[in-house]
Amino acid sequence: MSRTTKKLTAALVGTGRIGWMLEHDPLRGGTCTHAGAMTATGRVSLVAGADLDEKRLRAFGEAYEVDSLYPDHRALLDKHRVDILSVAAPAEAHCAIVTEAAASGRVRGIYCEKPVCHTLGEADRMIEACDKAGVALLIGHERRFGAHFMRARELVHDGIIGEVRTVIGQALSGDPGSVLRSMSGGGPLMHDGTHLTDLLGYFLGSADWVIGMTRRAHGPARVEHTASGMVGFPSGAVAFIEGGGRRKYFAFELELQGSEGVIGVGNSPPGLWLAESSRRFSGFNELAKAKFPEYTPNNGFVAAFEALIEEIETGMPSLSTGRDGREALQIILALYESAAKGGRRVRLH
Ligand SMILES: NC(=O)c1ccc[n+]([C@@H]2O[C@H](COP(=O)([O-])OP(=O)(O)OC[C@H]3O[C@@H](n4cnc5c(N)ncnc54)[C@H](O)[C@@H]3O)[C@@H](O)[C@H]2O)c1
Structure with missing residues (x-):
């Protein structure tokens, strides 16, 4: 059998929403889970499969015709x-699962959901364990693999909007309730905002410093309902970010403002605006809507698993390594x- 047709074997640890259950959300209308994307x-x-929750585990087994079911990753491996x-x-379990799986010598690649984990020390242990064992580690910030995000990144790297000066990034969602910080590591910035802090690195590289503010409607021991802040980059670019925000809607958008134009990219269709001579004021330039270049829409989850397969087969690191995941977490922790x-x-280096 040739390399491109041989099937790889996989096991799922955590048979909850993103593991497979969301696949049956009729509104999502497509592949949006680990089991769905791998298939x-x-x-x-x-x-x-493995899960602490036997009922969920059995339901997963029935849905994907998997008989080998275990209470945890150790029994599975x-x-x-x-x-x-x-x-x-959940993120609090990532470090133990990833480090033990890598050390077991029984896996070749790991797709680990975001956020990578809750502390930088845990992230370091995960990266080190995978490096040492030669195991590919991909962190599930799947937007990195979405065709419109990839096209937007090419535009930035090709200088189409000049030098990026400012980024406005928002991952807005409802009130997280009175969840203990000690239980969940953080609020909306940690859980949805990780995609946002991750994309800052994707577009601009490593950040230099962070200034942050959090608001905690449920008290200091509880997770924030809103986190906002500034993230500085060596180029002088600054990102203004917000996570949470107690909205009655979910919104995930980035606006990359360059010296010569602007790119909008996120959950909405992407857009491009370029500077041109104003038709209203002599001697001024203004932004005019331009055509965002063609791209073939894809599914970020599927593309992410394909990238992991590629890394396993060729050794070529994916676009979402353990170190990338660590940088996304570092910005969040620095903001807190x-x-x-x-x-x-707070300086990052
Ligand atoms: N990429 C995305 O867009 C996206 C979307 C949703 C969730 N997530 C991430 O996926 C992870 C899971 O989130 P979810 O919403 O599916 O949660 P969930 O609670 O629906 O599912 C998690 C499952 O893991 C099981 N579990 C807990 N500890 C375990 C352990 N040590 N070993 C085996 N199983 C264990 C639980 O019983 C549960 O069934 C989180 O890190 C979350 O941030 C990512």
Whole structure:
């Protein structure tokens, strides 16, 4: 069998919403989970699953015709050697699952959901364990693999909007309720906003410093309902970001403002505006809507699993490594730290 047709074996740890259950949301209308995306690649055969919750585990097993079901990753890896371990358990469990799986010598690649974990120390241990064992580690910030995000990144790198000066980024959502910080590591900035802080790195590279403010309607021991802040980059570019915001809607958008134009990219269709001579004021330039270049829409989840397969087969690092995931987390933690220090600037390096 040739390399391109051979099926890889995979196991899913965490058989909850993003593991497979959201696949049955009729409004999503497409592949949006680990099990769904792995199946959609046509390259992966799901052979086992693990979850602490037996009912969910059994339901997953029935839906994907998987008989080998286990209460946790340890029991699973005792019995199975797999090409891909897909980790869709909550972030607090990521470090133990990833480090133990890498050290077991029984997996070749790991797809680990975002956020990478809750602390930089855990992220370092995950990266080190995978490096040491030669295991590919991809963090599930799947927007990185979306065709319109990739096209927007090409435009930025090709200088179509000049030098990026300012980014406005928003991951807006409802009130998270009175969840303890100690339980969940953070609020909306940690859980949805991680995609936002991750994309800052995707477009602009490593950040230099962060200034932040959090608001906690449910008290200081509870997660923030809104986190906002500034993120500075070596180029002088500054991003203004907001996570949460107690909205009655979800919105995820970035506006990349360059010296010669603007790109809008996010959950809405992408847009491009370029500077041109004003038709209203002599001697001025204004922004005019331009055509966002053609791209073939794809599914970021499927493309992310394809990238992991490619990394397993060729050793070529994916667009979403453990180190990328760590940088996204570092911005979030620095924003929380800055907020705790009354808005003092926190340097990242
Ligand atoms: N990429 C995305 O767009 C996206 C969307 C939703 C969730 N997520 C991420 O996916 C992860 C899971 O979120 P979810 O919404 O599916 O949660 P969920 O609670 O629906 O599912 C998590 C499952 O993991 C199981 N679990 C918990 N600890 C475990 C362990 N140690 N071993 C095995 N199973 C364990 C739970 O019983 C549960 O069934 C989180 O990190 C979350 O941030 C990502």
